[in-house]
Amino acid sequence: MMRDKILDFLKKKENYVSGEELSHHFKISRQALWKHIQELKEAGYEILAVPHLGYKLVSIPDRLFSAEISRGLNTKVIGKKIYYFESVSSTMDIAVKLGMEGSPDGTLVISETQTKGRGRLGRSWLSPKYKGVYLSLILRPKILPAQAPIITLLAAVSICEAIKRITGLEAKIKWPNDILMYQKKLGGILTELNAETDELRFAVIGLGLNVNNDKKALLTSATSLKEQKKENINRLDLLQEILRRIEANYLLFQGKGPQPIIEQWREYNITLGRRVKVISHKELREGEAIDIDIDGGLLLRQDSGLTEKIMAGDVAHCR
């Protein structure tokens, strides 16, 4: 897009660029240039326009625009196609529709807020505007539907890695899909499937992550990266790193199967080795979470000595 090209050009210049130079460089009229500049300003880019000097980019808005995500992303699959929204009901709904229409492996849907963000089992996810990262990602691995829980693990590991790299903070994973920091909820992952019984067509990973939420705007059981780091986090840097880590782990999974992902997951998790209560399909079980199976199931050793594999449920860690 011409608008993005002009923006890139301005970003590279430390000083004013004359309108003449810009219109000459891009072979567009001064009127067309003026219109693109207005659009950029409306999108939140602060651009000074001074007669006889020209244009100068002063600041970039805290937005996750497609062009900003793409710039310097350097992935091959993940986020090669991006749909950006100011507000949607849920990025999941959009991504599932796009998936059904054939959108490719790695398609990203991102929104600055969600009016009906959702978590597992129909629960809601609060998505305050410009404060978090709310995304859905279409993946098309060649696996059976039964193997899909590995995708949730892969996403969880990638997010912890990205948080570590960008903020230095240590996020942890609670089985099956919670991202925690100091026992408080930082994010959640949701994986939805569209499949034939014997072939996954596509999965959609959904992520809701609290980034720059102020402490007072959070539930007592929740936290944000800002609360922990005591400063605003660059959401764009974090998002790009998440996408890069997902790509790296996705390629690893496709090349070497689930084992390396599961090993990484074990490192980040805080469920294994603990005494837990699990509510699964309305039944309560208690025991020691001894390991995770290759299909993502939690192996729970009950006091009777019986070890059971749990595929779905909510875990509470006992003290």
Added chain:
Amino acid sequence: MMRDKILDFLKKKENYVSGEELSHHFKISRQALWKHIQELKEAGYEILAVPHLGYKLVSIPDRLFSAEISRGLNTKVIGKKIYYFESVSSTMDIAVKLGMEGSPDGTLVISETQTKGRGRLGRSWLSPKYKGVYLSLILRPKILPAQAPIITLLAAVSICEAIKRITGLEAKIKWPNDILMYQKKLGGILTELNAETDELRFAVIGLGLNVNNDKKALLTSATSLKEQKKENINRLDLLQEILRRIEANYLLFQGKGPQPIIEQWREYNITLGRRVKVISHKELREGEAIDIDIDGGLLLRQDSGLTEKIMAGDVAHCR
């Protein structure tokens, strides 16, 4: 709908009914009555209109109209909500969309023809107009995605039962989803899932069944009930019986689990006990099909003695 009420009234009468009687009975004007009669004629109902005598229903069209399906169906879940189309790209596409919008358990989508009917793994299904039964059915059982193959088995069993009851003919099942008669393809079943990794949201069963196709319009590897029975089959009776049998087996599955369905499947199947070649994920395996597992997988004993479970693939029966 008034139109359907008028139709029901005419069906019960062997002789002419005067326009006066009808408009009086339904408390509508003669003009309104005339309009409804025209609509019925356009839909294919042959209705004689004779001055001074009135209206008489002469014949019912060979169509699978919602109102005709509902009449005397007597199910509690399956087909309580019906979407009828003259032509669609694929009933699957419509049913998946309806499922995502929250259409209830048992919602039926039926079309007289499909321009892009599809089978397993993206293959196409020919759907000549008014000749077959092309349907998709939304089911919302509370199961894990990994348990979904049982739905395909359940549908296959139900279809064989319905064919037997309506035509007396014996259809057979080839793993995983082909309905055969005398080694020729009579129908196919496709099951698509929409799920979280740990909870099925809904499944859509798709059925394409050759009913009144003439022999010359069929591929040599295919057959139709008409070809076998040497007469036209009442598609409406057959469809109603299919829905009733699916409901009975669906309730059985929900009450007693997969075992009774699998036992019935074994009776109708022609794959078990045979030497077969299976192409699964581009790999060819050969051996004896010894049994079906509780999750719908085919247990194949290879010549090495190794028994493997195959979840997806195409089976060729060896001579």
